[in-house]
Amino acid sequence: xxxxxxxxxxxxxxxxxxxxxxxxxxxxxxxxxxxxxxxxxxxxxxxxxxxxxxxxxxxxxxxxxxxxxxxxxxxxxxxxxxxxxxxxxxxxxxxxxxxxxxxxxxxxxxx
Amino acid sequence: xxxxxxxxxxxxxxxxxxxxxxxxxxxxxxxxxxxxxxxxxxxxxxxxxxxxxxxxxxxxxxxxxxxxxxxxxxxxxxxxxxxxxxxxxxxxxxxxxxxxxxxxxxxxxxxxxx
Numbered sequence: 001x002x003x004x005x006x007x008x009x010x011x012x013x014x015x016x017x018x019x020x021x022x023x024x025x026x027x028x029x030x031x032x033x034x035x036x037x038x039x040x041x042x043x044x045x046x047x048x049x050x051x052x053x054x055x056x057x058x059x060x061x062x063x064x065x066x067x068x069x070x071x072x073x074x075x076x077x078x079x080x081x082x083x084x085x086x087x088x089x090x091x092x093x094x095x096x097x098x099x100x101x102x103x104x105x106x107x108x109x110x111x
Numbered sequence: 112x113x114x115x116x117x118x119x120x121x122x123x124x125x126x127x128x129x130x131x132x133x134x135x136x137x138x139x140x141x142x143x144x145x146x147x148x149x150x151x152x153x154x155x156x157x158x159x160x161x162x163x164x165x166x167x168x169x170x171x172x173x174x175x176x177x178x179x180x181x182x183x184x185x186x187x188x189x190x191x192x193x194x195x196x197x198x199x200x201x202x203x204x205x206x207x208x209x210x211x212x213x214x215x216x217x218x219x220x221x222x223x224x225x
Binding site: 009034042043044045046049090097098099101102103104 | 151214217
């Protein structure tokens with residue numbers, strides 16, 4: 001069965017620290033992967049997406065993710081986080097007709 | 112502004128009561144979805160629709176029913192609410208099954224069942 005797992009449930013960082021959030025997927029077919037962000041009290045917004053080609057994908061707000069097929073991973077990175085990055089981050093894979101979401105990682109950035 | 116609108120935004124129900132959540136989109140999207148979001152469990156798909164007049168079950172359909180009589184609307188019904196249905200409900204829509212489009216999410220409905 002298709003699944004997406006996120007290992008870090010809660011992450012606390014200081015401003016300017018580097019961020020890496022893990023995401024692993026299991027899916028036998030063509031993989032399309034996404035990262036969504038949910039700011040406090042808001043709905044999910046698309047950060048970035050990978051369909052094919054360059055495995056390093058750049059998204060909005062300085063985020064990037066790297067697709068590593070051999071590791072079934074799609075980790076999210078940001079070189080220097082800001083207080084405004086405090087949010088919950090969801091990794092997702094496209095299954096048949098719908099997304100499969102990971103359980104989310106809550107990021108808190110301390111000013 | 113174009114997008115996905117959910118009503119109501121907040122609701123408190125007593126156990127056993129019924130209610131309907133409305134999701135409306137004005138983007139001519141074919142696909143619509145209802146998710147529930149619970150702490151530590153991420154988003155779980157309740158039901159979805161791939162077009163007007165069609166619906167399908169997701170991961171956690173029990174206790175919910177849906178209807179898609181018009182392309183722009185996707186209704187989620189709770190016939191007899193239970194405390195386990197306390198959650199935040201998100202509706203989403205997508206132009207097609209193609210992944211190029213992604214989802215557009217509504218702002219959510221916070222439901223408490225007491």
